[in-house]
Each structure stands twice: as C-alpha cells, then as structure tokens.
Amino acid sequence: MRNVSRPFNFLLSEFVMTDTNQPETESNPPVEPAAREETSAVSELQPLRIWPPILLLIGMVVTRMAPQWMDSDSVLPVMLAVFGPLVCGGLILVWWVLASRATWKEKLSGLVITLLAGGVTLALIDPTMKGPGVMLVTGPMGVGLFGIAALLVSRVRSAKRTVFIVACSVLGFCFSLLLRAEGMWGDYNMVLAWRSTPTVEERMLSKADAAPAVPSVLTAAELESALAEPEWPGFRGALRDSVLTGVSLDADWNADVGTPLWKKSVGPGWSSFVVAGPLLITQEQRGEEELIVCYDAETGAELWTQEVKTRFYDALGGPGPRATPTLADGGLYVMGASGHVLRLDPATGEILWQQDVRKVADREPPIWGFSSSPLVVDGTVIVHAGGKGDKGLLAFDTETGDLKWSAPAGDHSYSSPALLTIAGQPVIAMLTNKELNLLNPADGKILLSYDCTIDGQRVLQPQLAGEDEILIATGMGKGMQKIHVTNKDGDWTAEEVWTATGLKPDFNDYVIYEGHAYGFDGAIFTCFDLKDGKRKWKGGRYGKGQVLLVKDSGHLLVIGEEGAVVLLKADPAGHEELATFQALDGKTWNHPVLIGDRLFVRNSAQAAAYKLPVVE
Known part of the structure; x- marks a missing residue:
C-alpha cells in the first residue's frame, strides 16, 4: 500500500486542479488570489434596473416644459416647471439607493460623491445662480446626467460603471460654475450668460x-x-x-x-x-x-x-x-x-x-x-x-x-x-x-x-x-x-x-x-x-x-x-x-x-x- 500511495501522491502534486475545475496547464495558468476576488466581485454585479430612471428623466423634461404646453399663466404649470425637474432628479437618487440593483458599495459611494459635488458647487456658484438657478439648472443637470449615465452603462458589470456615472454627475454640477443668471422671462425660463463675460x-x-x-x-x-x-x-x-x-x-x-x-x-x-x-x-x-x-x-x-x-x-x-x-x-x-x-x-x-x-x-x-x-x-x-x-x-x-x-x-x-x-x-x-x-x-x-x-x-x-x-x-x-x-x-x-x-x-x-x-x-x-x-x-x-x-x-x-x-x-x-x-x-x-x-x-x-x- 505504501508503494502504491507514493506514486499517487506524486501525480496529485503534478496535476493540480484550478478554481475552474480545469487542470493547470501552460494554456490554463493558475488564477492568482486578486484575480479570483475580481472575478467574484464581477459575478456579484447585476445589470441596473433602468425603467425607473427612464420614466424620471422623461418626467424632468415634461415638467420643465409645462408652461409651454399648458396654460402658462396658472399656478400649476409654473410649480411643475420650478419643482418638477428637481423632484424627479431627487427620485433618481432614491432609485439608485433602493431599486437600481447596484451593490451597496456602489450605492453609498455614488450617493456620497454626488451629494458632495452638489454641495461644493452650491458653495462656489455665482450668487445670481442661487435659488431658481439651482432648482432649474444646477440640480436637474447634476442628477439628470447621473440618470443618463446610469442608462448608458446599465449593462456593464464592472465597478467602473459607478466611476462613469459619478463623473458625469460631477461634470453636470460643475457646469453651473461657468454660468451667471440674468433673471427670468415671464414663462420662468432662465436668462443665462457665461460667468466670465461682463453683464x-x-x-x-x-x-x-x-x-x-x-x-x-x-x-x-x-x-x-x-x-x-x-x-x-x-x-x-x-x-x-x-x-x-x-x-x-x-x-x-x-x-x-x-x-x-x-x-x-x-x-x-x-x-x-x-x-x-x-x-x-x-x-x-x-x-x-x-x-x-x-x-x-x-x-x-x-x-x-x-x-x-x-x-x-x-x-x-x-x-x-x-x-x-x-x-x-x-x-x-x-x-x-x-x-x-x-x-x-x-x-x-x-x-x-x-x-x-x-x-x-x-x-x-x-x-x-x-x-x-x-x-x-x-x-x-x-x-x-x-x-x-x-x-x-x-x-x-x-x-x-x-x-x-x-x-x-x-x-x-x-x-x-x-x-x-x-x-x-x-x-x-x-x-x-x-x-x-x-x-x-x-x-x-x-x-x-x-x-x-x-x-x-x-x-x-x-x-x-x-x-x-x-x-x-x-x-x-x-x-x-x-x-x-x-x-x-x-x-x-x-x-x-x-x-x-x-x-x-x-x-x-x-x-x-x-x-x-x-x-x-x-x-x-x-x-x-x-x-x-x-x-x-x-x-x-x-x-x-x-x-x-x-x-x-x-x-x-x-x-x-x-x-x-x-x-x-x-x-x-x-x-x-x-x-x-x-x-x-x-x-x-x-x-x-x-x-x-x-x-x-x-x-x-x-x-x-x-x-x-x-x-x-
């Protein structure tokens, strides 16, 4: 028995099974621990659920255009135009946290960075952009691009998708740093100009x-x-x-x-x-x-x-x-x-x-x-x-x-x-x-x-x-x-x-x-x-x-x-x-x-x- 087991053990040492249950060969090298962790992480990622942000993005456009499509002198379309895009944008962030199918690591990092970008932008924008400018431009643009980016990478099963989504949102917020508000028209459309140009x-x-x-x-x-x-x-x-x-x-x-x-x-x-x-x-x-x-x-x-x-x-x-x-x-x-x-x-x-x-x-x-x-x-x-x-x-x-x-x-x-x-x-x-x-x-x-x-x-x-x-x-x-x-x-x-x-x-x-x-x-x-x-x-x-x-x-x-x-x-x-x-x-x-x-x-x-x- 001793003589039989010795060659068997030798064969086992030479014929190591990989984590894919395939023999380790020159064409199938061993998987390093870091690579195994990455493969495992990718397998945990799921495609994002996209129908909620689609509806919310449509809602942002529809509510913003309400004064043009409805009786613009009544209160309802004005309220829709002012608050609708921002509310729909906020619901996009709610979707991300509660119903997007992203991992909790993605959810928390994406939410925190997006809110931080919005807060920093609010502190640095031109004073004329505060108030209506934030509600009509800065907020909707930042969270709107968050939603659009999420749709574009919804089938990507990699942590890089979160980086892309957050980067687009940050760019959306930061764009307002370039703008100055010069009041509003009677239909509540903003009059915008480049911040660097004289009034x-x-x-x-x-x-x-x-x-x-x-x-x-x-x-x-x-x-x-x-x-x-x-x-x-x-x-x-x-x-x-x-x-x-x-x-x-x-x-x-x-x-x-x-x-x-x-x-x-x-x-x-x-x-x-x-x-x-x-x-x-x-x-x-x-x-x-x-x-x-x-x-x-x-x-x-x-x-x-x-x-x-x-x-x-x-x-x-x-x-x-x-x-x-x-x-x-x-x-x-x-x-x-x-x-x-x-x-x-x-x-x-x-x-x-x-x-x-x-x-x-x-x-x-x-x-x-x-x-x-x-x-x-x-x-x-x-x-x-x-x-x-x-x-x-x-x-x-x-x-x-x-x-x-x-x-x-x-x-x-x-x-x-x-x-x-x-x-x-x-x-x-x-x-x-x-x-x-x-x-x-x-x-x-x-x-x-x-x-x-x-x-x-x-x-x-x-x-x-x-x-x-x-x-x-x-x-x-x-x-x-x-x-x-x-x-x-x-x-x-x-x-x-x-x-x-x-x-x-x-x-x-x-x-x-x-x-x-x-x-x-x-x-x-x-x-x-x-x-x-x-x-x-x-x-x-x-x-x-x-x-x-x-x-x-x-x-x-x-x-x-x-x-x-x-x-x-x-x-x-x-x-x-x-x-x-x-x-x-x-x-x-x-x-x-x-x-x-x-x-x-x-x-x-x-x-x-x-x-x-x-x-x-």
Missing part, C-alpha cells in the same frame, strides 16, 4: 458715449411751466389706468417709424418714465447705487442724476428699482426697491427729504422689492409698505417728510395705491394679498375692507369698471373679479358681481375701453366683456408685455416682452394687428409712454424714443 450693466458702466448728446437749453420759466403741468405725471398716467387722451394715431406706419430718434444704454430696473416738457425721469441701478435719472426727452442726454447707496436684487427680476417716480405739486417723489422714499427737486435732482420704509414699517423688502409707485394726494405722499399693525399703508407729509398717518394693509403686494372716485367720493384704493381697502385720503380711515384673500401676492392696480364698480385681479392664474360698491350715509359695502377666468393677468396691466377690458391672459393678448366677464377673443402672443390705450383713435399700443411695439385696434369683434416694429432688445416689462407723437420705451438695458405718425 449688460457692467458694459454700460465701462463705456462712455463717444459723442454725448447735447441737452436742450431751457429757461427757468420754461422749466417751471413744464413742471406745473406734467404730461405724464406718474405710473400709468395721471389716473393710473394707462389711458392716453388728446392724441389720435395714424395706423399707416412706414419703415422710418422703427428708426429711433435716440437710443441708449441704461441701468437695470423696471421703472417707467414720467414726463414734464423736455424732462424724462426714471429710476435705474448703476453698480452699488440706485439712481434717479433725468434725461432730455428730445436727445436722450442725461440732465442730472441722484443716487442712493443701495442695491436690490432678486433672482426673477434681477437688480434695480421697481417703482415709477411721481411728479406732483412741483416735487418729484420716489420709492426705491430697498425701501427709501424721497422728495427731490425735479429741476436739479436735489434731495429735499428722505424716509426709510424699513424703519418706519419695521419690515424688510418683500421678495421682489418695494414696488409701490408713490401717490400724492392733498399734501401727502402715500406708499404701500406692508408692515404689521397699522403700518401697511404709509402717508408722509409732502413738505417735511413726516409721517402723517398710517393704516393696516396686507403684507404682500406689488400694487400701488390709486385715487378713485367711487360712489361719488374720492378714495384711496389699495389692493393686497389680503383685501381691497378703500380709505379716506385725509386721515387714512378705512371706509371699506373687501376680503379677497389669496395665497401669494398681488401686483396690479384696482380699476373702475363703472361709477360704482371695481375690477380686481384675483391672483396669478385665477382671473378677474368685478365688485359693486355702495355708500349709504357712510356705510360702505361691496358685493361680488362676477368672477371670470377670461383674463388672467400676472404682473401685466390691462386697459378698459367702451365696456371691454384688453390685456394679457398669461402671454396671449385678450379681450373680454365687462358685463359678464366672458372672453370675446384671444390672440397675439406678445409674452408678458404691457399695453397703453390711445383712446381718441381707439388703438392699443402694446410692447411685447421681447421689445416689439405692436399697434392693435381696440375692437371686441376680433384681434387685428395694424402695425409693428422692433423697439428694444431683451426682456421688456416696463410700461410705455406716449406724449404727442413721441413714444418713450425702456427695459433693463435700453431706453429709446420713436416718432409715431399721428392724425393732425
């Missing part, structure tokens, strides 16, 4: 006009006369209704109409113009100063500037003031986005007094800045502040700047107070997120508080729809409401006449003409009947623009969101474009002003004057 404001500040325009020469008597009776004294005109009388436009526009009398770069801001003779006054941002600027209406030359050391910025509208100045009783009254209220000498720009609403009302600026264009009535200048208690509406003495009275008002409104004559009595009308208040101009006593609470903010002014009827914008995407107001021996009441969705303005004003309202139903121009609120027609995709009624000729002068001027016939029978030309470049939310045959327009980058044909 429009920086380019404007860095260059001086090669040949500055020469201002007109005015005598003191001419200046005094112009300021005594300004042609366009405040936001949307004297009655804050965007209605112009005394001018009839000729609809026959030739090619010369689109040639500006002057055109120049201006600082960002959403103020409109006030006009007194040759004085053209507005507000804009220049660097760290918010400016009140007076231009020569004839040449565009800068006559004077006054600055306040402050800079307001929000991710939707960008930097700069929101309100429009007011000319009244020989003074110029201004409210800045950060809360300063000033009276200036309109001839020189000298500050006569100044107040800070943040201190008076004990509140910080709302998300889109203080936007109340001052209303001057009987020696008081009135602005909305939205403070607690009775510090909602503030009235300052026009001579001294002292607080004369204050009254309660909702805390979230970008509307401006308006002076209306309703039920036979002049009242101050203030629309907020809580109510419509009608107040006594003398002491601020609330005569009527009509409850019309909404979630969110109000932007538009209440307007008269008759001697005792008021139109109220009910809130974004919710339409309009008409109420009937009565005053019986000082007992004020109001009741709803109708609420209709035929016109659903956001921050775009409407005008009233011969029993009909004309304005923006989201991004599409619309006409509806004031009797019953029913829509007459809807047509003309002008974005979130603004409109001016030229009453004597029955024309609507529209400036679209992309800067095109369009002349329409104010006719409930149908939408009819009569003429158009491109006036400005870029996003245009500012209200146009027409004085005689001179059209003045501006946006956050440019201002221009055009001569329109009029009927003599």
